Amino acid sequence: MSRALLECWQVHEFAPGLYPERRDPKDDRLDRFLGRLLGRWAQAGSPLRLHRxxxxxxxxxxxxxxxxxxxxExxxxxxxxxxxxxxxxxPAEALVAECFALVREVCSRQLGPRHYPVxxxxGYAMLRGALAEMQTxxxxxLTAVLPAVTVALAGAPVHVITVNPYLAARDAQYLAPVYEFFGLRVGLIVPDQEPAQRVAAYAADVTYCVNKDLVFDYLRDRVARKRVRGGQRALLDGWLAGRRSPAQGSAGVLLRGLYFAIVDEADSVLIDEARxxxxxxxxxxxxxxxxxxxxxxxLAASLNSKGHxxxxxxxxxIELTDAGRAAVGDFACGLPGLWRIPRAREELVEQGLSALYLFQLDRHYIIADDKVQIVDEYTGRVMADRSWERGLHQMIEVKEALATSKRRDTISRITYQRFFRRYLCLAGMSGTATEVAPEMRSVYAMNVLRIPPNRPLARxxxxxxxxLDGDRRWAAVVQRATEMRRAGRAVLIGTRSVAASELASVHLRAAGLAHAVLNARQDQREAQIIADAGQPGRITVATNMAGRGTDILLSPEVxxxxxxxxxxxxxxxxxxVDRQLFGRAGRQGDPGSYEAIVALDDELFLAHAAALLGWLRGRVSEAGLLPAxxxxxxxxxAQAAAERQNSRVRRQTVEMDKRVERSLAFAGRGE
Known part of the structure; x- marks a missing residue:
């Protein structure tokens, strides 16, 4: 059994602080490099692990x-x-096997389905601190309940973390009879709960929650207790408050420790959102x-991209050049306030440039109820009550001719990388994680294990x-959707953004094809749209929210x-992410099919393969198609270049977070 899991039972291993958690690792480039090698080695050794x-x-x-x-009885x-x-x-193996067998039998009696061998x-892979890749x-x-019950019975609090409140509430309610059979209490963290409700939910044996809610609650604990990262100061604060043991908790604290976490859709939470x-x-x-x-x-609109x-x-x-800084200085001459401070005015203009050229309506944000609502690029969902910092949000509000909200100053911050590494044992599950196995190992010390499907894939x-271009692409998409609809099948069309989903809708309407659209504007209807998506002749257009975490159930006719x-x-x-969408088809041995119909002028190619495009355009066939x-x-x-870039951004995010944290701590406002 892994040392990380054993630490859930060894209280003396806890780092000193507000409550039990692992020390923040001090890794460097060599550590990350070795971690990536170990991640690749773990993939190569997966047949042996699967045998176990x-x-x-x-x-x-x-x-x-x-x-x-x-x-x-x-x-x-x-x-x-x-x-x-x-x-x-x-967690001796014989005890764990007996516990799993008990959970399996109880699930069969309370819920109906009995766990398959896979x-x-x-479940055992997650209990050992791995990320289990399981097909859609x-x-x-049902798999997650196996390690959750086992760890909870052993006395360690369990957090089951997912990507949205709907899934957290659904899973907590569905599995409640199983936990209750074992005498375990289930807690649920959802937005807009009162502090007392949140404390009660975290006090439960197993708590279902959304990743953002959990991390914000962790930061609130840090703000409330004015905890600094130095362990001795934290111990002194606790002693002065009359707290002798880190396990006892104290007034004003929401969580009671970071013991064991199961992260659902782990690649989305730990990789995509970690930027x-x-x-x-x-x-x-x-x-x-x-x-x-x-x-x-x-001023930003008047600057020249070639020189400023x-x-x-x-x-x-976006970064100002020397010429750009000079132009800003000339503009600011004689103006009051921040315009007199060189660095402040330059940052102000850089935020203006970002608002104009880096953040796009119906891709990075939408306008709802006369407010700018940020859209999560990886899930397609609205990020309620979130705003950009350092005036960027207000810049975009001015750009869109909306009333400006109050400016926000940072009190505390943390990255997903730094937070989740503090769990004594971290596990996860996802339908798609093999591609990021090296990063999972180097950042989170978590190996990825691909679990075989229960039934052979039939898709x-x-x-x-x-x-060659978008018009030809949409014509082909409409033609294929028409063919499938006539055949009595259901169709799911995946898009990258709100704008693209609405453009697809325009083309489908022009062809007289009835359809449903699922994006950030319809996220309240997500469950109903997904419930209907498996009916005969149904066409659904969706951003990559596409009901992730839920299955599209097919009617017998489909x-x-x-x-x-x-x-x-x-x-x-x-x-x-492409594989996530393709995984909507052919679940549990169901029939299904998938294909990609794209265009040379798509965003991925323009951003990451621009040098190739000119050469490739001359090799397009008369039908407007690029050879396979x-x-x-x-x-x-293009995807390899994008992945390298995104990985660099995630590393830079962690480094920036550490620098900002040091400055906040110096000012007495650290996490």
Whole structure:
């Protein structure tokens, strides 16, 4: 058993502080390099690891007959004995196997489904601190209950972390009868809860929560207790407050420690969302702010991109050149306030340039209820109550002719990388994680294990078509959707942005095809849209929110006609995200098919393969199609470049977070 898991039971291993958690690692480039090598080695050694998991699953299955014959009272009695043994002995394999067998039997009686052997394998992989990659529809929700019950029975609090409140509430409610059978309490963290409700939810044995809510609560604890990163100061604060043990907790604290976490859709949470730190800020009145932002935007619009600033669209950054700084200085001559401070006015104009050229309506944000609402680029969902910092949000509000909100000053901040590495044991599950296995290992010390499907995959790959331009692409998408609809199948069309989903809708309407659109504007109707997406002739257009975490259930007629057909209309920066969309089809051995219909002028190619495009345009056929071998090379090279860039941004985010944290700590406002 892994040392990380054992630490959940060894209280003396906890780092000193507000409550039990692991020390913040001090890794450097060599550590990250070695971590990536270990990640690749773990992938290469996965057949041996899978053999161990299969052996464990067989051990669990061998107990099935005995538990089938036992009544509920006998099962409860056995569960109490296992609970006592786990608390004393820790996660010995024989005890864990018995616990898994009990959970399996209880799930069958309380919920109906019985865990498949591959689910037992996935649960054991997570118990050992790994990320289990399981195909869409393989039952990750039911798999997670295996390690969650085991760790909770041993006395360690468990956090099951997912990507949105709907999934957290759904899973907590669905699995509640199982936890209750074992005498375990289930907590649920959702937005807008009162502090007392949150404290009660975190005090439960197993707490279901959303990643952002959890991290913000962690930061609130740090702000409330004025904890600094130095361990001695934290211990002194605790002693002065009359707290002798880090496990006792104290008034004003929400969480009670970072023991064991299971992260659902782990690649989305730990990789895709790790580019942006989470920040707690305070509102600051700024009566003269609008005039200042209007001046900055006007000046930014007048600057020349060839001489006044450097635009790095891939890194989403803009930097003034010497000529640009001189132009800003000339403009500021005689102006009051921030215009008199060189660095302040330059940052102000750089934020104005960012608002104009880096953040786009219906891609990075939408306007709803006369407010700028940030859209999560990786899930397509609105990020409620979130705002950009350092005046950028207000700049965009001025750009869109909206009322300006109050400016926010940073009080505390942390990145996902730094937060999740503080868990004593971190595990995860996802349908797509193999591509980021080296980064998972180097950053989170978590190996990725690909769990085989319960049934062989039956979905068909219809290949990719790369057209010369967007018009030809949309014509091909409409034609394919029409064919599939006539055949009685269901169709899912995936897009990268809100704007692209609405453009697809325009083309479908022009062709007289009824359809549903799922993007940040309809996120409240997500469950209903996904519930209907498997009906005959149904066409659904979606950003990559596409019901992630839920299955598109096929009607018998659609299954007989060939299942769901998925059309990817634009490649994403990562092939992993494309695979997420393709995974909507062919769940649990269902029939299905998928294909990519894209264009040379798509964002991925323009941003990461611009040098190739001119040469490739001359090799397009008369039908406007790029030959398949060239299309494959184009996609692979563009996505590889995008992945390298995104990985650099994530590393830079961590380094920036550490620098800002040091400055906040110096000012007495650190986490």
């Amino acid at each position: 998991l299969r052996r464990f699953a067989a051990r669990v299955q061998a107990l099935e007959e005995a538990f089938l014959a036992a009544d509920d 006998r099962l409860r009695s056995r569960a109490l004995a296992v609970r006592a043994a786990l608390a004393v002995q820790g 689910q037992l394998m996935g 529809g393989e039952g990750k929700t 942006t730190p989470l920040i707690i800020s305070s509102d600051v009145d700024d009566p003269n702010g609008r005039a200042l932002y209007e001046q900055a935007l006007a 600033y450097l635009l790095r669209a891939q890194e989403r950054s 068909r790959d219809l290949g990719q078509r790369v057209f 299954r007989q006609a060939g299942g769901l057909h998925v059309i990817l209309s634009e490649y994403h920066d990562s092939a992993r 071998p060239l299309a494959r090379v184009l996609r692979q090279s």
